[in-house]
């Protein structure tokens with residue numbers, strides 16, 4: 001009679017594990033964007049890993065959080081497309097939606113020909129204005145291994161980090177637009193950005209290299225979940241809610257800017273013939 005009792009225990013244990021896994025499960029946290037066939041999930045609960053694929057005609061794919069957040073800290077590890085990835089764009093970003101006046105915080109990776117470097121685009125949209133790019137080459141090969149990319153968004157500033165190295169802060173000034181009232185969802189996507197991504201659109205996707213595959217794992221969020229006009233901040237939010245970059249961190253930003261920056265909107269006079277945006281001349 002021991003046997004049934006053991007299998008009952010096993011059975012309960014398996015049920016408990018299934019319940020725990022489904023609580024943190026991918027499809028409970030995220031909606032699939034685009035074609036579900038192009039979103040492959042290895043959902044073992046702990047090392048949840050997602051592969052996005054892009055092939056000709058699928059129009060891109062990805063996933064977006066079911067929760068909306070008003071401030072938070074969001075990170076994911078990504079291993080970018082190797083070889084000829086020109087024309088592809090791989091993203092990890094927050095957005096309040098598509099409409100005019102939307103807010104958005106972007107990390108986007110613009111692919112390149114084999115051997116040529118990826119560019120990481122960072123951008124902030126506030127009330128529909130999104131001409132605020134800082135772009136960087138990376139100090140490692142982002143296709144060789146997973147690296148961690150993080151967005152910290154709080155009422156004082158937005159911080160972009162690569163492997164815990166801050167490369168940019170976008171500060172809030174009370175008289176200038178800043179994403180502070182529109183809740184945002186977290187998105188991760190892979191799409192054909194041939195029209196602008198690589199050498200300003202000169203190099204298109206080579207579909208003979210398809211399917212293109214990017215891997216995400218270790219997604220982590222600690223954000224104030226917004227619903228019905230109010231938002232609730234989780235335990236641990238103190239750690240990022242008041243974070244601003246100080247001496248040492250500003251040093252890494254300066255290092256990234258001087259060694260790896262490939263584009264700064266605040267120096268693009270062609271784009272702003274009537275003067276740079278106000279934040280460009282503030283400190």
Ligand SMILES: *[C@@H]1O[C@H](CO)[C@@H](O)[C@H](O)[C@H]1NC(C)=O
Pocket residue numbers: 110111112113116117118119197198199200262
């Ligand atoms: C691609 O490589 C070229 C040549 O090194 C470089 O100028 C460019 O910034 C790279 N990245 C993109 C996205 O075009």
